[in-house]
Amino acid sequence: MDGTPKKAAEATKAPKASRQVMTAYRLEDGHVIYLAADGSWSEWIEEARIATTKEEADALTAAAKVATDANQIFETYLIDVTTEGRTWPVTMREVMRAQGPTIHPHFGKQAERGERVSAVANAAAGKRTERGERRENREG
Amino acid sequence: MYRYDEFDQVVVKERVEQFRGQVARRLSGELTTDEFRPLRLMNGLYAQLHAYMLRVAIPYGTLSTRQMHMLAHIARKYDRDYGHFTTRQNIQYNWPRLVDVPDILADLASVEMHAIQTSGNCIRNVTSDQYAGVSADEIIDSRIYSEILRQWSTFHPEFSFLPRKFKIAVTAAADDRAAVRFHDIGVIVHKNDAGEIGFEIMAGGGMGRTPAVAPTLNKFVPERDLLAYCEAILRVYNMLGRRDNLFKARIKILVMSTGVEAFTKMVEDEFALIKDSALKLPEEEIARIRAYFAPPGYEDLPVQSKALDAHLLKDKAFADWHSVNAAAHKQPGYVIATASLKPTSGVPGDCSSDQMDAIADLAEKFSLGEVRVTHEQNLVFPYVRKDDLYPLWQQFVRLGIATPNLDLISDIISCPGLDYCGLATARSIPVAQQLSERFSDLKRQKDIGELRLNISGCINACGHHHAGNIGILGVDKQNQEFYQVTLGGHDGADASIGDITGPSFPADKIVDAVETVVDVYMAQRQGKERFIDTYRRVGMKPFKEKLYAAH
Numbered sequence: 001m002d003g004t005p006k007k008a009a010e011a012t013k014a015p016k017a018s019r020q021v022m023t024a025y026r027l028e029d030g031h032v033i034y035l036a037a038d039g040s041w042s043e044w045i046e047e048a049r050i051a052t053t054k055e056e057a058d059a060l061t062a063a064a065k066v067a068t069d070a071n072q073i074f075e076t077y078l079i080d081v082t083t084e085g086r087t088w089p090v091t092m093r094e095v096m097r098a099q100g101p102t103i104h105p106h107f108g109k110q111a112e113r114g115e116r117v118s119a120v121a122n123a124a125a126g127k128r129t130e131r132g133e134r135r136e137n138r139e140g
Numbered sequence: 141m142y143r144y145d146e147f148d149q150v151v152v153k154e155r156v157e158q159f160r161g162q163v164a165r166r167l168s169g170e171l172t173t174d175e176f177r178p179l180r181l182m183n184g185l186y187a188q189l190h191a192y193m194l195r196v197a198i199p200y201g202t203l204s205t206r207q208m209h210m211l212a213h214i215a216r217k218y219d220r221d222y223g224h225f226t227t228r229q230n231i232q233y234n235w236p237r238l239v240d241v242p243d244i245l246a247d248l249a250s251v252e253m254h255a256i257q258t259s260g261n262c263i264r265n266v267t268s269d270q271y272a273g274v275s276a277d278e279i280i281d282s283r284i285y286s287e288i289l290r291q292w293s294t295f296h297p298e299f300s301f302l303p304r305k306f307k308i309a310v311t312a313a314a315d316d317r318a319a320v321r322f323h324d325i326g327v328i329v330h331k332n333d334a335g336e337i338g339f340e341i342m343a344g345g346g347m348g349r350t351p352a353v354a355p356t357l358n359k360f361v362p363e364r365d366l367l368a369y370c371e372a373i374l375r376v377y378n379m380l381g382r383r384d385n386l387f388k389a390r391i392k393i394l395v396m397s398t399g400v401e402a403f404t405k406m407v408e409d410e411f412a413l414i415k416d417s418a419l420k421l422p423e424e425e426i427a428r429i430r431a432y433f434a435p436p437g438y439e440d441l442p443v444q445s446k447a448l449d450a451h452l453l454k455d456k457a458f459a460d461w462h463s464v465n466a467a468a469h470k471q472p473g474y475v476i477a478t479a480s481l482k483p484t485s486g487v488p489g490d491c492s493s494d495q496m497d498a499i500a501d502l503a504e505k506f507s508l509g510e511v512r513v514t515h516e517q518n519l520v521f522p523y524v525r526k527d528d529l530y531p532l533w534q535q536f537v538r539l540g541i542a543t544p545n546l547d548l549i550s551d552i553i554s555c556p557g558l559d560y561c562g563l564a565t566a567r568s569i570p571v572a573q574q575l576s577e578r579f580s581d582l583k584r585q586k587d588i589g590e591l592r593l594n595i596s597g598c599i600n601a602c603g604h605h606h607a608g609n610i611g612i613l614g615v616d617k618q619n620q621e622f623y624q625v626t627l628g629g630h631d632g633a634d635a636s637i638g639d640i641t642g643p644s645f646p647a648d649k650i651v652d653a654v655e656t657v658v659d660v661y662m663a664q665r666q667g668k669e670r671f672i673d674t675y676r677r678v679g680m681k682p683f684k685e686k687l688y689a690a691h
Contacts, residue, residue: 027167029237030192071169075187092566092619093558097189101559103487103569107220107235108190 019081021048022060023097024073032097032109033073035060041073043109045098046087051078151295152249155256159183160242167239184255185241189562194233194241195258196248200268200286201229201513201520205500208511210251212496218244223496225481225489227553227602228307229267229513230258234560256294261302263293263374267309269317270514273433274476274522276468279331281433282312285339285366288421288429289327292367299374303381304389306374307346314633319515321345321354321635322607324391325373330360337363343373344395344403347601351637352392355400357407363426365411368419372410376403436508436523441473445526448475458533460582461544466529475529477507477521478514479536480543480551484580485573488554489517498539506532515604516553518546548585549593549658550576553604557597557614558621564597566614566621566647571595574651579658588658591671592631607631609671610657611638612650623650627657627683628675639680641687653687660686 022035033041034048042048051057057078064076080090089095100108159179166176184195196211203211211231215223218240219233226232236244248254257264266286273281289308293299299306309318312329320326326342338360345354361369377391380398395403452459467476479499482488491499503511503521506528512520519541524532536542545551552575555561557568572595579585594608605611611626623645626638645653660683665674675683
């Protein structure tokens with residue numbers, strides 16, 4: 001990220017017993033992406049591969065390095081997620097990255113998320129509304 | 141209006157092609173992320189929270205209709221159909237694809253625009269008085285000096301790698317509309333008793349985590365020495381500014397640590413050495429630049445406009461707007477009109493492609509083809525015939541840019557905040573939206589009167605919260621958005637930094653807190669006293685008592 005850093009990047013956090021996923025930006029368009037369960041990079045955090053051990057987190061980091069070296073992505077780091085209901089970030093900042101700007105839902109990921117995600121995580125849809133949109137009642 | 145000279149055109153076009161090559165090499169892997177980063181930043185391309193962000197410079201905030209149409213075209217073709225006018229007279233696109241950026245820059249270059257020096261530790265786009273050249277209260281058109289500074293600072297090799305970014309602001313008006321005392325260098329144009337032009341030069345102002353009002357180094361630097369004096373300041377800063385600590389790298393920290401007197405002496409010593417060098421501004425050169433800003437083709441008009449007066453009597457909504465958003469023009473029969481980008485519930489500074497096109501068309505028809513962008517994130521029509529003001533306003537209404545709130549509580553300056561910015565700790569725009577709703581009643585706003593309300597989503601203070609009469613700073617407290625309130629900031633000639641009221645407020649209490657502040661002001665004020673004057677008279681105590689009464 002450009003400019004004055006506000007605090008140590010999340011990348012430097014040692015993986016805890018918590019759940020983590022690997023995030024990055026796609027080089028070509030700069031969009032937020034996540035390392036998916038099938039090894040591809042997805043725009044949807046719900047599809048991300050989840051690491052629960054240090055070994056699994058290291059594997060995510062190794063896969064991110066391969067994609068970085070192949071000039072597909074940049075700025076890779078692990079983030080903490082919760083998997084209650086569905087995979088969703090823990091910090092406010094990462095929630096924002098996962099869902100798009102709350103003030104322009106029609107321009108952000110939210111607009112595309114609906115259908116795209118319902119197929120993947122249909123059961124979690126109710127949860128998502130609660131989690132993602134409760135924070136910002138202006139989304140309607 | 142200023143035009144590129146051939147030199148500018150060649151340089152910018154070359155720069156676009158260089159960047160096209162750099163992007164291609166990045167995509168092919170010849171350049172790594174770290175190698176590419178400074179190259180893209182030198183072309184205004186940031187990596188933000190959701191995507192790349194391209195920041196385009198708008199020198200002295202001035203846009204021709206052609207340029208405004210191009211900004212609309214870029215938003216439509218390459219982005220998501222809107223742009224965001226910033227708190228420093230730039231425009232940002234929030235969703236450009238890297239692969240498209242060379243084409244965007246080429247499109248910009250075709251209308252004499254670019255994204256050079258909108259990022260990095262160099263001298264940034266010079267902040268200007270949006271009424272320069274037209275306001276009734278100015279000594280001279282300050283854009284002449286903004287342009288001289290722009291030409292000098294563009295690609296200045298000695299100042300391409302400063303300890304930190306560097307911002308200059310210029311005003312020539314009694315009412316400082318460029319917040320000059322909150323800049324690294326502030327320039328106020330004066331005229332002495334002999335009628336000669338000179339500059340009061342300040343240095344070491346700024347916002348951020350260590351806000352500072354710039355002290356004056358020299359009260360009257362002769363016109364010919366503008367560049368030599370600025371260069372002397374930059375040299376001292378470049379030599380002594382801290383490079384070991386990012387948070388202490390701005391010139392304000394240097395001025396604070398050396399003391400104003402010692403700092404001024406170093407600058408004056410350096411100035412004495414270089415003032416008779418090539419930096420001395422020749423008369424002819426000043427005249428040449430002045431010619432770029434020659435008054436446009438004004439018509440000879442009577443001071444009064446019968447049409448305007450009639451509409452003011454007939455249409456109350458128009459009269460309300462006129463009393464707030466129209467300003468006195470130096471040319472008889474003309475008026476300055478400000479279109480508000482702060483509609484109730486809107487995003488301060490956002491403008492859709494269609495709005496931009498329509499605004500450009502209106503400027504062509506009603507403002508001699510020119511629009512100005514303000515650091516308050518509004519758009520100024522600088523050359524409106526009084527006879528045309530009513531039909532122009534009707535079109536503003538149609539476009540949703542006629543909110544009559546200039547300098548009132550809902551004319552909120554807001555940074556993008558956590559909705560877009562990778563540095564933000566909390567959102568700022570949703571707070572601005574809620575406040576604009578809470579205070580949407582125009583009568584109430586006018587009763588409250590002049591009140592600058594500024595919001596930043598982090599300590600870097602892009603939303604100018606330190607300079608707001610009421611300032612709001614978003615902070616992250618254990619993963620929750622909280623908002624700190626400051627009172628008494630002001631960016632005029634008597635600039636001051638706001639004082640923190642006390643503990644911050646949770647997101648669902650901040651709007652109430654602001655309303656409490658306003659209620660205390662309304663109860664305390666004497667006559668027509670402005671908020672800032674009441675605050676300076678009564679101090680923090682009554683505000684604090686009410687704000688934290690329930691705690």
